[in-house]
Amino acid sequence: MPEAAPAPILLDDVVLSYGSHRVLDRLSLTVPAASVYALLGGNGAGKSTTLSVLLGFATPERGSARVAGIDPSAGADEARRRIAYLPENVALYEHLSAVENADYLLALSGTPRSRAEIVAAFDAAGLQERAWDQRLGGFSKGMRQKVAIAVALLREVPVLLLDEPTSGLDPRATSDFNRLLAAVRDRGTAVLMVTHDLLSAADVADRIGFLDAGRIVEEVAAQGVERFDLRALHARFAADTVRAA
Numbered sequence: 001m002p003e004a005a006p007a008p009i010l011l012d013d014v015v016l017s018y019g020s021h022r023v024l025d026r027l028s029l030t031v032p033a034a035s036v037y038a039l040l041g042g043n044g045a046g047k048s049t050t051l052s053v054l055l056g057f058a059t060p061e062r063g064s065a066r067v068a069g070i071d072p073s074a075g076a077d078e079a080r081r082r083i084a085y086l087p088e089n090v091a092l093y094e095h096l097s098a099v100e101n102a103d104y105l106l107a108l109s110g111t112p113r114s115r116a117e118i119v120a121a122f123d124a125a126g127l128q129e130r131a132w133d134q135r136l137g138g139f140s141k142g143m144r145q146k147v148a149i150a151v152a153l154l155r156e157v158p159v160l161l162l163d164e165p166t167s168g169l170d171p172r173a174t175s176d177f178n179r180l181l182a183a184v185r186d187r188g189t190a191v192l193m194v195t196h197d198l199l200s201a202a203d204v205a206d207r208i209g210f211l212d213a214g215r216i217v218e219e220v221a222a223q224g225v226e227r228f229d230l231r232a233l234h235a236r237f238a239a240d241t242v243r244a245a
C-alpha cells in the first residue's frame with residue numbers, strides 16, 4: 001500500500017523563546033488536508049507566534065515544523081510558496097482594482113492567470129460582479145478577504161493560514177466567510193485559523209485546539225449534527241482567557 005502523504009501542516013514538540021520568555025512550550029499540532037483547525041487562546045498564548053513559525057519568520061529552538069513536507073526554518077521561500085496567509089487586516093493595493101490586485105499578486109507569485117480565471121475565482125469567493133473593477137479603497141474587510149481567498153484559490157496552495165479572520169466582521173459577513181472557508185477546505189486545503197471567535201470556530205472547524213502558555217491544553221473534534229458542545233467550549237475558552245488576563 002502506498003504511504004499516506006504527511007499532513008500539510010505539522011508542528012512537533014516545538015519550543016520557542018524570546019529571551020527568557022518561553023512562548024511556545026512543546027507545541028504539537030497536525031492539520032490534515034481538507035480540514036479546518038481553529039486555534040483558540042487568550043492574549044499572549046502564542047497563536048500568532050505559531051503562524052510565524054510556519055511562515056519561517058521564527059525558528060524553533062527545539063522540535064520541528066513542516067509545511068507540505070518543507071521545513072520553513074530551512075527553506076522559508078519554499079514553504080511560503082505553498083502557503084496563503086491572511087493577516088488580520090488583509091493588505092492589498094488600494095489604488096488598484098480587485099482584478100488588478102489579483103493579476104499583480106498572481107504574477108508576483110509566479111502563477112499568472114487570465115482575467116476570465118480571476119473573475120471566475122471572485123465569483124466562487126462570493127465577490128459581487130460590480131466590485132471586480134472597483135478600486136480597493138472602499139472595500140470592507142469581508143470584501144478584501146474574498147479577493148485574498150480568490151487569489152489563494154488560484155495559486156492552488158495546500159495551506160491556508162488565517163489570523164483573526166472574523167474580527168470586525170458582522171454576523172452576515174462572518175457566516176459568508178465561514179461558508180467560503182468550508183468551500184476552500186472541501187477543495188483539499190489544510191486550513192489553520194487563529195481566532196478569538198468561538199462561534200465561528202464551532203461553525204466551521206473540524207478540530208479546535210486550546211492554546212495556553214504556548215501549549216495545546218485540550219483538543220476537541222467536531223462530532224455528529226451538533227458538531228461541538230458550545231457550552232463546554234465556552235467554559236473551556238473562558239478558563240484560558242481568564243488565566244491569560
Ligand SMILES: Nc1ncnc2c1ncn2[C@@H]1O[C@H](COP(=O)(O)OP(=O)(O)OP(=O)(O)O)[C@@H](O)[C@H]1O
Nearest residue numbers: 018019021023041042043044045046047048049050
Ligand atoms: N518578536 C517578539 N519579541 C519578543 N516577544 C514577543 C515577540 N512576539 C511575540 N512576543 C511575546 O510572545 C507572547 C505570545 O505572543 P503572540 O503574539 O504569539 O500571542 P497571541 O496568542 O497571538 O496573542 P493575541 O491574541 O494578543 O494576538 C507574548 O507574550 C508576546 O509579548
